[in-house]
Amino acid sequence: MVASKVLIVDDSRAITKLVSSIAQQAGFTPVVASCARDIEHVLDDPTHFLCACVDYNLPDAPNGEAIDFVLGQAIPTFVLTGHLSETIRDTILSKPVIDYVPKETVQSFDYVGRLLVRLRDNRNVKILLVDDAKSSRTFMLALLARHNFNVLEADNGKTALKVIQQHPDIKVVVTDNEMPEMNGINLVSEIRKSYSSDQMAIIGISGTNALSLSARFLKNGANDYLTKPFSHEEFFTRIFRNLEFIENVDKAKYAANHDFLTDLTNRRAFFELAPALAQQAFTQDQSCCIAIMDLDKFKSINDTYGHDTGDEVLVEMAKRLKSHFREQTIITSRFGGEEFCVFFSNVSKDEAAGRLEFFRHHLETFAFELSNGQPLAVTTSIGLSAIKPDSDNTQLVIDQAISQADQALYQAKHQGRNLLVEF
Numbered sequence: 001m002v003a004s005k006v007l008i009v010d011d012s013r014a015i016t017k018l019v020s021s022i023a024q025q026a027g028f029t030p031v032v033a034s035c036a037r038d039i040e041h042v043l044d045d046p047t048h049f050l051c052a053c054v055d056y057n058l059p060d061a062p063n064g065e066a067i068d069f070v071l072g073q074a075i076p077t078f079v080l081t082g083h084l085s086e087t088i089r090d091t092i093l094s095k096p097v098i099d100y101v102p103k104e105t106v107q108s109f110d111y112v113g114r115l116l117v118r119l120r121d122n123r124n125v126k127i128l129l130v131d132d133a134k135s136s137r138t139f140m141l142a143l144l145a146r147h148n149f150n151v152l153e154a155d156n157g158k159t160a161l162k163v164i165q166q167h168p169d170i171k172v173v174v175t176d177n178e179m180p181e182m183n184g185i186n187l188v189s190e191i192r193k194s195y196s197s198d199q200m201a202i203i204g205i206s207g208t209n210a211l212s213l214s215a216r217f218l219k220n221g222a223n224d225y226l227t228k229p230f231s232h233e234e235f236f237t238r239i240f241r242n243l244e245f246i247e248n249v250d251k252a253k254y255a256a257n258h259d260f261l262t263d264l265t266n267r268r269a270f271f272e273l274a275p276a277l278a279q280q281a282f283t284q285d286q287s288c289c290i291a292i293m294d295l296d297k298f299k300s301i302n303d304t305y306g307h308d309t310g311d312e313v314l315v316e317m318a319k320r321l322k323s324h325f326r327e328q329t330i331i332t333s334r335f336g337g338e339e340f341c342v343f344f345s346n347v348s349k350d351e352a353a354g355r356l357e358f359f360r361h362h363l364e365t366f367a368f369e370l371s372n373g374q375p376l377a378v379t380t381s382i383g384l385s386a387i388k389p390d391s392d393n394t395q396l397v398i399d400q401a402i403s404q405a406d407q408a409l410y411q412a413k414h415q416g417r418n419l420l421v422e423f
């Protein structure tokens with residue numbers, strides 16, 4: 001069961017309305033209780049709740065009692081507070097809450113939206129804790145679990161490397177230094193042999209009595225460090241800052257390699273990926289081929305229905321291409337305009353021709369449905385060419401095959417369109 005509800009407990013109608021709309025925008029169903037008494041009535045199954053957003057001060061629960069009740073239902077909880085004295089802050093942070101949000105500014109509510117999305121997405125974010133002291137791992141694990149992170153553990157550097165080998169998608173490693181088998185500093189330099197600082201963030205933990213340790217962590221490739229003892233707010237700030245950095249780099253890389261409109265691999269990334277796949281295939285005596293596709297009379301679609309409809313057609317074409325050619329060894333790419341390219345590795349020319357003919361026939365048979373519900377017949381012409389097996393000159397043979405597939409495509413257009421022609 002996916003936890004898709006957000007419990008909102010607040011006596012202000014303005015706040016419940018605002019937070020409900022933020023939850024809805026993030027894709028969750030808000031469930032509102034306007035006082036502590038109401039909570040029991042609106043809670044059906046607590047496992048359906050991603051989290052709760054609870055007001056610290058309610059008329060029938062003036063000192064955070066509602067927070068304890070909701071936490072008792074095992075629902076991850078963050079607290080909204082109107083007045084934040086040091087005492088209230090300390091009281092809130094003494095409870096196992098996710099965080100507290102002062103109801104001060106628009107930015108506070110912006111933070112609520114980001115927090116909800118994070119809580120949902122954190123399930124897929126792996127964080128590795130490396131420390132030989134179990135108590136220290138347990139403390140950090142409990143903090144990260146509140147934010148739904150997928151937490152892995154290791155009690156020394158060597159074990160950590162094994163865990164990383166099994167989970168290369170770990171985003172953040174938090175490591176102590178003094179450990180048996182392999183210490184933290186050595187672990188950092190081992191990780192950096194395979195993962196750069198924008199692929200896997202490393203936060204070193206150092207004690208206050210060893211100030212030079214933080215510098216050694218950084219010099220060996222750590223992204224950041226935490227000095228013991230640290231507050232839980234400081235811990236989360238470091239985790240989030242480093243995670244956001246990794247995620248932003250991921251987003252930038254994705255944007256650089258994908259076509260903005262159709263989300264297919266773009267031409268530049270195609271020429272980075274295809275030679276490596278071709279080389280792999282050729283060294284295993286497997287064949288590779290390339291198809292160039294061009295939508296028929298696309299200009300008249302633009303002219304008749306407008307450029308936006310033309311864009312819709314390109315997006316739909318990309319979706320169909322992706323669903324027909326899903327394998328990791330096949331690259332579907334938008335080369336530009338209404339021209340697409342499919343690179344097949346480990347596929348013979350005959351098999352590729354069969355699959356492309358099936359795809360051409362599928363387009364011809366099933367009209368595209370536009371966003372206004374109107375059907376639109378779209379066809380494509382296709383040129384196909386085998387790539388000459390030459391693992392020493394993959395770039396060159398790919399360029400040759402593209403030019404041959406282009407010539408075949410030209411013939412397909414010339415022979416009346418909606419055709420597959422092999423070079």
Ligand SMILES: Nc1nc2c(ncn2[C@@H]2O[C@H](COP(=O)(O)OP(=O)(O)OP(=O)(O)O)[C@@H](O)[C@H]2O)c(=O)[nH]1
Nearest residue numbers: 294295296297298299300302307310311337338413
């Ligand atoms: N909507 C939309 N149109 C685009 C895009 N890129 C290129 N085009 C249009 O695609 C059309 C391509 O037209 P032509 O090259 O004349 O080819 P065609 O009309 O498909 O004719 P044939 O290829 O001979 O069947 C032009 O009108 C371009 O403006 C885009 O990103 N979106």
